[in-house]
Amino acid sequence: MKYRSTRDPEANLLNFEDTLFTGLAPDGGLYIPEYVPSLELEEILSWKSLSFSELAFKIFRLFIDQSEMNDNDLKSILKTSFDTFSHVDVTPLKKIKSNLLMLELFWGPTFAFKDVALQCCGNFFEYFLKKKNLNLKPGEKKFEINVVCATSGDTGGAAIYGLRGKENVKCFVLFPKGRISTVQEAQMTSVPDANVFNISIEGTFDTCQEIVKNLFSKKEFKREFNLAAVNSINWCRILSQTVYYFYSFLKIYDSEEKTKIQYSVPTGNFGDILAGFYAKILGLPIYKLLVATNCNNILHKFFETGVYERPSTCLSSFSPAMDILASSNFERLLWYVERGNLKTLSKRELNNEKNCSLKISELMESFKACGKFGIDSDKFELTKELFRSSTTDDKTTLKTIEKYFKEYDYLVDPHTAVGLNALENLNYESEDGVISVCLSTAHPGKFPEAVLKSTGLEFEKFAPKVLVNAMTLEKRCHNIQNGGKSDGLLNEVEEYIRIKNRC
Numbered sequence: 001m002k003y004r005s006t007r008d009p010e011a012n013l014l015n016f017e018d019t020l021f022t023g024l025a026p027d028g029g030l031y032i033p034e035y036v037p038s039l040e041l042e043e044i045l046s047w048k049s050l051s052f053s054e055l056a057f058k059i060f061r062l063f064i065d066q067s068e069m070n071d072n073d074l075k076s077i078l079k080t081s082f083d084t085f086s087h088v089d090v091t092p093l094k095k096i097k098s099n100l101l102m103l104e105l106f107w108g109p110t111f112a113f114k115d116v117a118l119q120c121c122g123n124f125f126e127y128f129l130k131k132k133n134l135n136l137k138p139g140e141k142k143f144e145i146n147v148v149c150a151t152s153g154d155t156g157g158a159a160i161y162g163l164r165g166k167e168n169v170k171c172f173v174l175f176p177k178g179r180i181s182t183v184q185e186a187q188m189t190s191v192p193d194a195n196v197f198n199i200s201i202e203g204t205f206d207t208c209q210e211i212v213k214n215l216f217s218k219k220e221f222k223r224e225f226n227l228a229a230v231n232s233i234n235w236c237r238i239l240s241q242t243v244y245y246f247y248s249f250l251k252i253y254d255s256e257e258k259t260k261i262q263y264s265v266p267t268g269n270f271g272d273i274l275a276g277f278y279a280k281i282l283g284l285p286i287y288k289l290l291v292a293t294n295c296n297n298i299l300h301k302f303f304e305t306g307v308y309e310r311p312s313t314c315l316s317s318f319s320p321a322m323d324i325l326a327s328s329n330f331e332r333l334l335w336y337v338e339r340g341n342l343k344t345l346s347k348r349e350l351n352n353e354k355n356c357s358l359k360i361s362e363l364m365e366s367f368k369a370c371g372k373f374g375i376d377s378d379k380f381e382l383t384k385e386l387f388r389s390s391t392t393d394d395k396t397t398l399k400t401i402e403k404y405f406k407e408y409d410y411l412v413d414p415h416t417a418v419g420l421n422a423l424e425n426l427n428y429e430s431e432d433g434v435i436s437v438c439l440s441t442a443h444p445g446k447f448p449e450a451v452l453k454s455t456g457l458e459f460e461k462f463a464p465k466v467l468v469n470a471m472t473l474e475k476r477c478h479n480i481q482n483g484g485k486s487d488g489l490l491n492e493v494e495e496y497i498r499i500k501n502r503c
């Protein structure tokens with residue numbers, strides 16, 4: 001399997017390893033597989049008794065050539081990644097009532113779904129770096145990478161726990177000082193490993209993201225320090241996340257009754273739900289995917305109208321991991337939509353693909369220039385075959401946490417509450433024979449403020465012990481302030497990375 005950029009009309013191909021290290025394509029597009037294999041339902045159903053990591057192997061194998069990695073190595077990477085989860089099922093299902101189940105994705109080291117992908121990414125990085133360094137000639141410099149990422153809370157933690165202690169990798173995480181939850185900050189800054197560097201920035205998440213973007217656009221610097229990214233556009237993250245759609249589906253699906261299963265997905269950058277989309281086009285008969293947004297609802301508006309328009313401001317909500325202006329992964333879905341067919345993807349149609357890439361470039365250019373684009377009505381209809389959407393404000397988020405706690409004795413985090421509310425908004429119980437699965441994207445212990453407000457529960461009473469303990473551990477963090485110059489922050493961060501690579 002090879003990969004190509006959504007914006008490249010020539011469809012130049014990269015292997016999995018280069019796709020992993022490159023992240024964003026040089027033309028600004030996102031990497032997608034050159035084709036999507038199509039699985040027979042019968043084959044999928046034959047995977048029912050596999051463990052999570054065995055199932056992951058079946059799926060990953062389709063997307064990484066043998067020549068890049070043999071079966072044993074791939075199996076061992078996946079097993080190592082998912083062994084860090086503290087539940088035997090890795091992503092267990094929890095029944096709320098007969099037609100509603102929670103898919104708990106928070107049993108990893110940082111209690112958020114991002115662990116599923118970042119544990120894998122960390123181990124893939126390590127594997128390929130080791131391979132690169134295997135045949136060094138005398139005097140030749142070791143190949144090392146510097147992973148740099150900006151976080152509004154969850155990504156940074158998951159990246160740090162995925163990369164801590166890994167050979168040939170340094171991990172720099174930028175977060176906006178005082179703007180992430182104290183639990184998230186404690187989780188990141190209490191990690192003692194020497195290859196982990198937390199940087200707090202005087203500014204907002206956007207300031208952090210801007211700095212990272214600018215660092216990556218400094219070609220010299222990027223090459224000298226082998227900058228690598230683990231943000232949600234990294235293909236390896238999407239691939240890792242497809243596994244739990246298959247896993248949960250196989251646990252629920254009844255082949256006699258041909259159960260209709262729909263997933264509600266708390267959505268920000270569109271990475272998690274995109275994995276569901278790939279599961280669907282691989283052949284998993286998912287009934288519907290619900291795009292559950294908070295008050296930052298650019299995606300909801302798109303799925304209502306076919307127009308994608310950047311709002312003027314990003315609002316702060318109780319579900320901060322979904323506070324986004326525009327969704328970076330959305331471009332991938334758009335590519336398939338513009339291709340005009342969400343089904344037979346296993347065949348390549350080079351001419352059609354070329355037009356499609358040109359169209360994507362045009363749409364994204366338009367978005368960059370005027371913050372807006374629309375798609376044709378036939379293409380828009382296509383999205384409705386699979387997607388539904390909803391938006392939830394803060395007040396309803398808190399009410400939903402309260403409701404599920406009181407009625408079902410089940411405590412959810414504010415992001416998951418947005419997913420549950422989406423199901424209610426879309427009247428999920430009105431269709432007979434449909435089973436709804438709500439993705440539970442974080443443990444409520446990561447967002448104690450919202451839980452306290454809605455239920456009165458104190459952090460220490462419901463948060464995992466490790467999180468409570470993290471609060472009192474020794475912290476390490478480098479604070480960077482703007483020295484008054486416009487490029488001040490960027491230069492300071494650059495200098496800091498230089499220094500840390502010297503010692």
Ligand SMILES: *Cc1c(COP(=O)(O)O)cnc(C)c1O
Binds near residue numbers: 155442
């Ligand atoms: C990142 C995150 C989301 C949003 O996922 P996307 O892939 O960006 O759509 C939702 N909930 C939590 C808890 C998250 O950390």
